[in-house]
Amino acid sequence: MITKYTLIMCEIKEQVANGTLGPGDKLPSVRQLSERFSCSKNTIIKAYNELEKEHLIYSVPKSGYYIVNEYRSFDNDKTNQKIDFLSAGPDKEVMPYIEFQHCINQAIDIYKEELFTYSDQQGIYSLRLQLIKYLQDLQVFTNPERLFIVSGSQQALNMLVSMPFPNGKNNILVEQPTYFGFIESLNLHKATTFGIELTMEGIDLARLEYIFRNNQIKFFYIVPRFHNPLGHSYTNEEKKRIVKLAQKYDVYIVEDDFLGDLDPNPKADPMFSYDPSGRVIYIKSFSKIMLPGLRLAIAVLPNLMINTFLRYKFSSDFNSSALSQGALEIYLKSGMFSGHIKRIRGLYHRKMQLLQEACEMYLSSNTSFSKPSSGFYLTIHLPDQVKARRMVDLLLRENIYVDDAIRMFLPEYRKENMLRLSISQVNENQINQGIEQIARCVDFICGKKDYIFQSPSSLL
Ligand SMILES: Cc1ncc(COP(=O)(O)O)c(C=O)c1O
Structure with missing residues (x-):
């Protein structure tokens, strides 16, 4: 019945x-x-x-x-589905669209025309107060006077590249590889840039000290958790030692903690907590954990740099979207934000584990991969003769999207055999299939297989 x-x-x-x-x-x-x-x-x-x-x-x-x-009907559209290890926005299934729509409406009701005119260049003060509380959970203790709301962390990073710093130095140090958007800013501003090699074992601290001592470094740009593209995270001990060296040689640290909220280790500290006085500039994006279209991020500046940063922010865009800010404030206050973070922390951790299990199962021993505990990114190191560019092209024919990491290197550090995989938008049930195809593609290029994929359309 x-x-x-x-x-x-x-x-x-x-x-x-x-x-x-x-x-x-x-x-x-x-x-x-x-x-x-x-x-x-x-x-x-x-x-x-x-x-x-x-x-x-x-x-x-x-x-x-x-x-x-x-x-x-999920069963019907399995064929021809894209397997997306490329997109780096948040998982669409867990983006809080509807909750946030509600917050936007409420924000308009509460703030009315205030959200549609010019607003505080540093960010709406009541939101800054909320963010101070949110940052405390991340072990970042500061005050609203030092906190700026910026239009995405890319804006803060771009401004810091061209801004004068209190140490009077001009050169910038980056991990190699690093986030491509930052390399773009360095290139556009023609900044003199140094690199230091980063592997899953970390960086060579003796080399870091040598560079700090001899090269007039204005700041070291560092992504200390779930690095883009490697997925690497530093230990607390390493972070402490880097901050100490920065103090010793009067170098600033720009800490890009873009995925800090996803850390499953509650004892992991940001570098900021080892020198809250101002040596470390803390940057926190809301793009990966919320909605990138809001264009919202936080920058915590030392007192000495507040005025200059304010001038750069003003000349860049006056202020960040007040509508986004008002809605974020309500999202934080209502407790929806912390519920959302708990949900996505579990989700990305699980996806990352699934990806590593698949890599373990399918990839041949001539290929290695990084093993992050969570985050969005993992890299596959291909055998020397296998160019990532070729892999990207071949896999595309089978609707498998991956990224060549070449643009994430300065020219002198360039590696042509590194693939970046992002787990953020790939369906969990497609991970095994995607990695199996990647493994086939490597074996084909190495001459171990006559053809790559099973479907006749892609026989070469
Ligand atoms: C490490 C890192 N920092 C910063 C950004 C920029 O993020 P936002 O959207 O906040 O500008 C990205 C974007 O992918 C990133 O990967």
Whole structure:
């Protein structure tokens, strides 16, 4: 016998499938539906609860129920699906769109026209107060006067490259490889740049000291957790020693903690905590853990640099989007943010473990890979004769997207045989298939296999 609540579920699914209801649409209230179907409110609540369990709808407290995503039969569209190890935005399935939509509406109600005119160049003060509390959980203790809200961490990094620093020095040191967006800023500003090799074993601290001592380094740009592209994280001991060397040789540290929230180790400290007085400039993006389109990030500056930073920020864009800021403030205050972080911490940790298990299972012994505990990125070191560029091209034919890490190096450190894989947007159930194909591709280029893929379309 078909129960009433399954009937209601079927009707809603049908409306989603035929497009009558789309992502983000609000469903009728429990009362409206109970009247329409002449049944109790409990029956409607049961139908909504079941649809929620199937992740088709989503409830917003005190607001109602919404459609999560287009209804798809997952079995039908497996063929020809893209396996995406390339995209580096957050997992689309867990982006808090609807929660945030709610916050934007509330922010407009509360702040009204304030959100649509010029606002505080340093960032809305009440948001800065909220962020001070959020940063404490990351072991970053500071005050709102030192905190800037910037339009993405890329803006802060770009400004720091061209800004004068209190140490009067001009040269910049970067890990090799490093985040490509920072290399772009260095190139555009024609900054004199030094590199230091980074592997999963870390950096050579004696070499670091040598560079600090002899090269007039203005600052060392460092991504100490879940490095982009390697996935490397420093130990607390290493971070302490780097900060000590920076103090000794009057070098600043620009700490890009873009994925710090994902750290499964509660004892891991940011470098900032080893010198909160100002030697370490702390940068924290909201792009990877929230919604990159908000263009929001934090920069914590030493007192000595506040005025100069303010001038650069003003001449760059006056202020960061007040609408994004107002909504973020409500998201933080409501506790939704901390719930969201808990969810994504588990998700990315699990995906990273799955990726490493797949690499262990399929990759030949002539290929090695980095083993981050979480984060977005892992790199595969290919045999010397295998060029990452060729791999990218061949894999693309099978709808497998990976990244060649070549642009993440300064010319003198360049490696042509490194692939970067991002786990952020790949479906968990496609990880094994993707890595198996990558392994086949390496074996093919090394001459161990006559053809790469099983599908005849891609025989070469
Ligand atoms: C290490 C690192 N820092 C900074 C950024 C820039 O992020 P945002 O969107 O905050 O400008 C990225 C973006 O990919 C990144 O990988």
